[in-house]
Amino acid sequence: MGKLTVLKVKSAKPGTGKDGKPCKATFQDGDGLALVCAPTGAKNWVLRVQVGKRRRDIGLGAVDLDGLGRESFAGENRLADTSLMLRKTLTLPEAREKAAALRKLAKAGIDPATERDRERVKIPTFAEAVTEAHKALGRGWADRTAASFKASLEDHAVPKLGKLPVDAIGSAEVIGALAPIWNDKPVMARKVRSRIAQVLAFAKARGWRKDALPDARELRSGLSKQARGGNFAAMPFAEVPDFVAGELGKDLTASRAAMLFTLLTAARSGEVRQATWEQIDLKAGTWTRPAAIMKMNEGHVVTLSAAAVALLERFTPKDLRAGLIFVGLRGGALSDMSLTKALRTAGRSESVHGFRSAFRDWAAELMPTIPAMVAEMALAHRVGTATEQAYLRSDLRDMRRAMMDAWGRFAAPSLSGVADNVGELMASA
Structure with missing residues (x-):
């Protein structure tokens, strides 16, 4: 009592x-x-x-x-x-x-x-949790990462999970959301799986769910085995010159021009789609890419070959060179699918990202006198160990320029002003 x-x-x-x-x-x-x-x-x-x-x-x-x-x-x-x-x-x-x-x-x-x-805590739906997680976690991400996080979940997870309370989502529900894209879009499916886990972990931290996150072994057991290898399909570099010549004989639409510019610069398609004329110096032959559009969130200068410069000059009259270089039909940046569609229209089954592999294979086989790190730098990859990076103060721009000029002459001789393809660098390069 x-x-x-x-x-x-x-x-x-x-x-x-x-x-x-x-x-x-x-x-x-x-x-x-x-x-x-x-x-x-x-x-x-x-x-x-x-x-x-x-x-x-x-x-x-x-x-x-x-x-x-x-x-x-x-x-x-x-x-x-x-x-x-x-x-x-x-x-x-x-x-x-x-x-x-x-x-x-x-x-x-x-x-x-x-x-x-x-009982006082209102359990949000998965769709609501995605919005809250994006708002809270996105503060520490690059804009591109934050946008990709939300877009991928809204496209591939929210349609299946969106209306479910976030504390009612287990392995079966996650498997149901991933199954439609697991084999058709394996790379995206793995990203979505990871991002669903991020949202559920965020929900647990907020007190919206008590159960542990869906077990990775259960997810693997409930999904079919993906095909081995995750490399992007790449065009054999020996076929690049004929492909470019064929595309230059067609109307130079924004998507086709962007695809060719991606090939000539060995850039990522997202960087090309966000490229602006303010980043380009045609006279100096450079494309200065800000950190905001780069995968590694570090600025990078691309040396433009004569072929890349000629393509830009052919595509856009001098008095219109402002803002986005490649503008979509609705006035904004091109979508990633627009470049893929241009490649499919040309009768190719490879990926646009595969142009980077074609360039790298070409450099390895036809440019043996140039150090491998030069091609890696051209691809905006980090090279060497942390110690080597600390001591490497040069961006090897002169060597990269020589390599990109040779790539331009090989891939698009008509734009480079030469009659034949060039397969090797001058010894002085």
């Missing part, structure tokens, strides 16, 4: 400090339950429990002064309509009941404060 009575609760008052001013007073009921009377006269129930090795004081709610004096079972009638854990004011019997329930949870190793608040 508790030490407090309804009368004691009603008559409880703040204490008096040494300075004569009101101060907090605590009245023990037993088993950790106490009535705390603030200096203002406000009365609240507090439970002291041992959670693991920590002693914690957990607020249960304010004293229900209107309910005091009623029979002990009165609280039970009112709790039929409102959960005990949700009540913000409690009579003495209700405070004891709530305290007893939370003590049992603490003894079972469950955080009583989390359980107290559980």
Whole structure:
């Protein structure tokens, strides 16, 4: 039986400090339950429990002064309509009941404060959690990474998972979302799987779900085995000159020009689609790419071959060279699929990204006198160990320019102003 009575609760008052001013007073009921009377006269129930090795004081709610004096079972009638854990004011019997329930949870190793608040937490849907995770986590990402995170989930996860509460998503639901793209788009599917896990981990950290994340072994068991190898299909470099010649004989649409510029610069398609005339110096033959459009989030200068410069000059009249270089039909940047479509229209099955592999193979086989790191730098890859990077202060621009000029002459001799393909660099390069 508790030490407090309804009368004691009603008559409880703040204490008096040494300075004569009101101060907090605590009245023990037993088993950790106490009535705390603030200096203002406000009365609240507090439970002291041992959670693991920590002693914690957990607020249960304010004293229900209107309910005091009623029979002990009165609280039970009112709790039929409102959960005990949700009540913000409690009579003495209700405070004891709530305290007893939370003590049992603490003894079972469950955080009583989390359980107290559980029913107050609104569990968002997966779609809502994606938005919140993107907003919170995206602050530390590059704009491109943040945009890709949200777009991939909205395209491939939200249609299946979007309306489900985030605490109701397990392995079966994740497998159902991934199955349609698991074999057709293996690279994207793996990214989406990782990003779904990020959202669920974020939800767990926010208290929106208690269960562990879907087990990786269960996911593997529920999905078919993907084809081995994740390399992008690449055009054999020996076929590049004929391909470019054929494309230059057609109308130079934005998507076709962007595809050819991607090939001539060995750039990533995303960098090309976001390229602006302000980044280009035709006279110096450079394309200065800001960190914001780069995969490694580091700025990079591309040396433009004569062929690349000629392509840009042919594509855009001098008085229109401002803003995006390759503009889509709706006025914004081209989509990634627009370059792929141009390649498919040309009757090729490879990927646009594969042009980088074609360039790298060409450099390895036909440019043996040029160090491998030159081609890697041209691809905007990091080269060497951390120590080597610390001592390598040059970006090898002169050697890269010689290599890119040779690539331009090989791939597009008509744009380079030469009659034949060139397969090797001058010894002076």
